[in-house]
Amino acid sequence: MSYTEFTEEKSDEGRDQTTTTTETERTRRRTTTSEAEAQTLPNGTHTTSLTTTDVDVLLLPPKKEERRTSFNPVLVPPPPSAFFKLEDKFVYDDLEKEDPDEEKEPTDPYHLYFIAFMVLGAGFHLPFNSFVAAVDYFMITYDRNNMAFVIAATYTYTTCCAVVANVLLVNKISTHRRIVFGYAAFFVSLAMMAVLVACTSAGLIADKTGFIITILATFLTGIGGGVQEASFYGYAGMLPSKYTRAIMLGESFAGLMVSINRIATKLSIDSAITNTIIFFSLSIVGEIICICLHYYIKGSPLVKYYERESQIDLLYLPIAQVMTTARQSIASYVSAPRPVLLDCIKMALKMRWDISKRIWKLMIGILQVYFVSLLLYPGLASVIPSSWEDGWLPVILIATFNISDFAGTLLTGLSWTMTDNMLLFLGAVRWGLIPFLLMCVVPLNNPVFTGEVIPITIIFILGLTTGYMGSTPMCAAAGKVKVAWREMTGNLMTMMMLMGLTLGATTALALNAILGVELNEVM
Numbered sequence: 001m002s003y004t005e006f007t008e009e010k011s012d013e014g015r016d017q018t019t020t021t022t023e024t025e026r027t028r029r030r031t032t033t034s035e036a037e038a039q040t041l042p043n044g045t046h047t048t049s050l051t052t053t054d055v056d057v058l059l060l061p062p063k064k065e066e067r068r069t070s071f072n073p074v075l076v077p078p079p080p081s082a083f084f085k086l087e088d089k090f091v092y093d094d095l096e097k098e099d100p101d102e103e104k105e106p107t108d109p110y111h112l113y114f115i116a117f118m119v120l121g122a123g124f125h126l127p128f129n130s131f132v133a134a135v136d137y138f139m140i141t142y143d144r145n146n147m148a149f150v151i152a153a154t155y156t157y158t159t160c161c162a163v164v165a166n167v168l169l170v171n172k173i174s175t176h177r178r179i180v181f182g183y184a185a186f187f188v189s190l191a192m193m194a195v196l197v198a199c200t201s202a203g204l205i206a207d208k209t210g211f212i213i214t215i216l217a218t219f220l221t222g223i224g225g226g227v228q229e230a231s232f233y234g235y236a237g238m239l240p241s242k243y244t245r246a247i248m249l250g251e252s253f254a255g256l257m258v259s260i261n262r263i264a265t266k267l268s269i270d271s272a273i274t275n276t277i278i279f280f281s282l283s284i285v286g287e288i289i290c291i292c293l294h295y296y297i298k299g300s301p302l303v304k305y306y307e308r309e310s311q312i313d314l315l316y317l318p319i320a321q322v323m324t325t326a327r328q329s330i331a332s333y334v335s336a337p338r339p340v341l342l343d344c345i346k347m348a349l350k351m352r353w354d355i356s357k358r359i360w361k362l363m364i365g366i367l368q369v370y371f372v373s374l375l376l377y378p379g380l381a382s383v384i385p386s387s388w389e390d391g392w393l394p395v396i397l398i399a400t401f402n403i404s405d406f407a408g409t410l411l412t413g414l415s416w417t418m419t420d421n422m423l424l425f426l427g428a429v430r431w432g433l434i435p436f437l438l439m440c441v442v443p444l445n446n447p448v449f450t451g452e453v454i455p456i457t458i459i460f461i462l463g464l465t466t467g468y469m470g471s472t473p474m475c476a477a478a479g480k481v482k483v484a485w486r487e488m489t490g491n492l493m494t495m496m497m498l499m500g501l502t503l504g505a506t507t508a509l510a511l512n513a514i515l516g517v518e519l520n521e522v523m
Contacts, residue, residue, distance in 0.1 A: 106301040113302050116293050117236060117243045121250020122257065123290030124228040127186045127221045128155050129258040129402070130283040131193070131214075132378065135394050136266070137276045141200065142211045146512070148378040148394055153505040154215055155222040156374065160498040162226025167491045175487075176298060178231040183291045185224025187284065189217040194280040201273040230494040237478040237490035238306045244478060244490070245412055248471035252409040255402030258283070262395060355489055358480050361420035362473035363496045368427040369473075370500035371507075373466045376437050377401050377459055379508025383515070384440050384455050385447065393452060400456050401463040408467020418472050430465055433458055444516055470497070 108114060131151045138147040166178065196213050199205045205213070236243045261282055269275035297303055356363065377397070386393035418426075439448035440455045449455070477493045478486045 106305050108302065113297070113300060114242060114246045116297050117246035118250040118253060119293055120232060120290055120297065121247030122254035123250070123287060123293075124182060124186075124225055124232060125251045125254040126258060126283055126286050126290075127190055128218075128225055129255045130190065130280060131155070131218055131221065133258045133262040133395070133398055134193075134276055134279060135398070136392075137197070137272050138214065139394070140272065142207055142214075144211075146382050148398075149382040149505075149508065149512070150215070151218050152374065152378050153509060154218045155225070156498070156501045156505045158219050158222025159226035159229070160495075160502040162223045163230045163491070163495045163498045166227050166230040167488075167495055175231050175235050178227050179235075179294060180291075182224040182228025182231070183287060183294070185220050185227075186287050189221040189224070190280055190284045190287065192217045192220075194277050194284070197273055197276050197280070226498065230491045233474065233490035233494045234487035235490075237486035238483065239302070241475045241479055245409075245471060245475045248412070248474055249406075249409045252402065252406035252467050255398075256406045257286075259395075259399035259402045263399065266395070351485065352488065352492065355481055355485050355492060359473075359477045359489065359493070361424060362477050362480075363493065365420070365423040365427050366470060366473045366493060367496045367500040367503075368424075369430070369466060369469045370497050371504040372427075372430050372433065373462060373470075374501045374504030375508050375511075376433060376462055379504065380434075380437050380441055380511065381455065381459060383444070383512065385444075386452055388452065396452075396456065397459050400459050401466075404460045404463030405467040408464040408469075409471045411468045412471045412475060417476075418469070420476075423469060423473060426465070426469060430462075430469075433462055442515060 128151075132148055135148040135151070138144070138151075144150065192213065196205065196210055196217075200207065200210045232247055233244065236247050262279055265275040265279045265282075269278065378394075381397050382394070384393065384397075436449075437455065437458045440458070441447055474490075474493055474497075477489050481489050
């Protein structure tokens, strides 16, 4: 026998012995655990308790090469003990071991991915900004001076509900499907508005009916925006923080581009009906570009790399699936497994609570930033009197806010980083803008500050601080948690942002009522 044959034979014998030893150990551990955990309750009912050993035996981790090629969380899930114990103590051990053969992170030398995420961020805010920017047409057509606030309040309430639903269903529906649903909602709502403007001008639809259709289109936009916004922030949360900043930058960029679009169409075309139809048509084209970019990003090496890393780190492995799979497997060895629902709820709440304890300052900071923002714009700003004709003041205020918001978001690229405590302090200072803008409104017929310069200046400061202080916590939150928690962190931060917007809209509605604004002008 040659040396090579002898070596191969010894190698085969070693593998067979190792396999036999592993199978024997599995059987021994499974039998011992099943017997040890079996209990008899006082009423005579036979039951068993799920232990970490059970789950380890039945859900053995796949080999490293298998984890890179197969990501079915039901067929080959990693062991739950790798990231939690059943005593609700999160433990990271196996997942943080270095792998010498680990794939290297793809680069973005020409910043194409950054630009793509920026455009995608603009995409889910473009429909709402389009509705708000066309407020001059709505005010004339529907004879409602507070139309911008009506649209903003409707959108905010709907979006907040959609974000909460998205947080609850984050592990039930894939990110891609949620994003595509948002684009479908945007396309339908914008198309509805383009057709509505044409039908209203032709006398086919009454103004009152058109107003109701506008609110329904805003409602649909809010649903799509809430689901898509939370999904994109969760999607970008598993990537480096600069891509979250790209999305925030895109949100501000959407408002800037929509304002430029509206001013250009309003100046170049005298007919309000024609320029509004063209305005909404251009917004539809923008959404088509965004959905094409989404499919490009979805298949890009950068996203695929971080998806693999996140799936290995249990980002897309719902705890419910791990526990259910374990109990279904154990059911073949014991007679009466315990219900799993309560354990799943406890695990889900524990994870969200642990995340919140790490980022609670950022959550409060972003809530108060957007509370003040929506309270003042378009809340109080929508009732500022003006001597300008043809509804130009709302258009200028919208453009001022969007430009300054975009500039504030750009400032997040500076090397200076705002601390959590500084964010809370400056957020409290921003409350001082409320009385100044309030004096531009009250009394309604003769405000303390008259003219357009002071309110435009206040809105500029508001937009600048919103852009910077709104983007900073969104970018910083993902870096404070484990990779496995980043998608949920993005969803929680988005939910807090929408809660701030909702509270701001509600407070603005109450202030309008106190100031004496007629209810039929708001609702």
